[in-house]
Amino acid sequence: MQTKMLEPDIKGINAAAELLRGGETVAFATETVYGLGADARNDAAVAKIFKAKDRPAFNPLIVHLADFDMLKDLAEIPDAAEKLLPLWPGPLTLVLPKKPASGLSDLVTAGLETVAIRVPAHATARAVLQAFGGPVAAPSANPSGKVSATSADHVLAGLQGKIAAILDGGPCGVGVESTIIGFENNQMVLLRPGGVAIETITQLTGQVPVIAKTGQITAPGQLQSHYAPDVAVRMNASEPRANEAWLGFGANPRQAPGLNLSANANLTEAAMALFDSLRKMDAICKRNGLAGFAVAPVPDTGLGLAINDRLQRAAAPRVNG
Ligand code: TXA
Numbered sequence: 001m002q003t004k005m006l007e008p009d010i011k012g013i014n015a016a017a018e019l020l021r022g023g024e025t026v027a028f029a030t031e032t033v034y035g036l037g038a039d040a041r042n043d044a045a046v047a048k049i050f051k052a053k054d055r056p057a058f059n060p061l062i063v064h065l066a067d068f069d070m071l072k073d074l075a076e077i078p079d080a081a082e083k084l085l086p087l088w089p090g091p092l093t094l095v096l097p098k099k100p101a102s103g104l105s106d107l108v109t110a111g112l113e114t115v116a117i118r119v120p121a122h123a124t125a126r127a128v129l130q131a132f133g134g135p136v137a138a139p140s141a142n143p144s145g146k147v148s149a150t151s152a153d154h155v156l157a158g159l160q161g162k163i164a165a166i167l168d169g170g171p172c173g174v175g176v177e178s179t180i181i182g183f184e185n186n187q188m189v190l191l192r193p194g195g196v197a198i199e200t201i202t203q204l205t206g207q208v209p210v211i212a213k214t215g216q217i218t219a220p221g222q223l224q225s226h227y228a229p230d231v232a233v234r235m236n237a238s239e240p241r242a243n244e245a246w247l248g249f250g251a252n253p254r255q256a257p258g259l260n261l262s263a264n265a266n267l268t269e270a271a272m273a274l275f276d277s278l279r280k281m282d283a284i285c286k287r288n289g290l291a292g293f294a295v296a297p298v299p300d301t302g303l304g305l306a307i308n309d310r311l312q313r314a315a316a317p318r319v320n321g
């Protein structure tokens, strides 16, 4: 299959919506990372997402909506979730009880009773969702277990020939995936730190989300090894070893081949640069014959929590290829 490149103009948006209606997969820009979309009500279309990504079928997908109007047909909204609705559109995903008549493909939810929903803010994502007019299932547009895509080129590098089209909306502004919140006994549970800082959620709701226990597959996608470059990754390093490149944050300890996530230690800038940097560090290590790279400590506050979560999974022993 030839993967078409589409511009985010009326022609490109309509072509993308038409492909989705025809049961094809289309990657599109969101403010977090690029998503690989398909009609969430069409089993065959959703199956194409899993095939293109080589994603395990037990890992459910996020359903993307143009606005909340469509939400009431798909899911129940617990009281605790109501309080978070002002954060939409934006980099937030809510895991909600699925309505029996949702019409969603069971592949989307991997047979769970809940469904993950997101209303993205990016103009390109909103335009294609509006033009399509229905729920779009979309995981990150990268081969399963690998580094997420924050540009059309990243998508092409991983999925060329495996998906129908890419709607190029430029580089992603947030750079890490959405924050995922679930609900247990009407209490918020943080399933994945992401583009909305926990501090923001606490400020808005007056409550601190419970942190989901790691190792427990409550979010089946929270596999330990994920976002993995080919080379080894070592976190919280004070300086690079002889056989390592260096991914800095703030002032660099000494010269080594590498990059800096943010020379002035700005977490927003670092999040935006993260996945592109992981890809480039891979290439730098290979070019210099280095076994891997060390990463400077990143504070666990604000977007730092999501950055450290992704780095931890990038550094984890590779179990799922
Ligand atoms: O920012 C994002 O969230 C991006 C863009 C494209 O929207 N999407 C994304 O999708 O990161 P993906 O598939 O890479 O990650 C979705 C995560 C997975 O960890 C999956 O297990 C979890 O959401 N998830 C989906 N449905 C769930 C459910 N019903 N219960 C618990 N976790 C769920």
Ligand code: MG
Residues within 6 Å of the ligand: 139, 140, 148
């Ligand atoms: Mg992903």
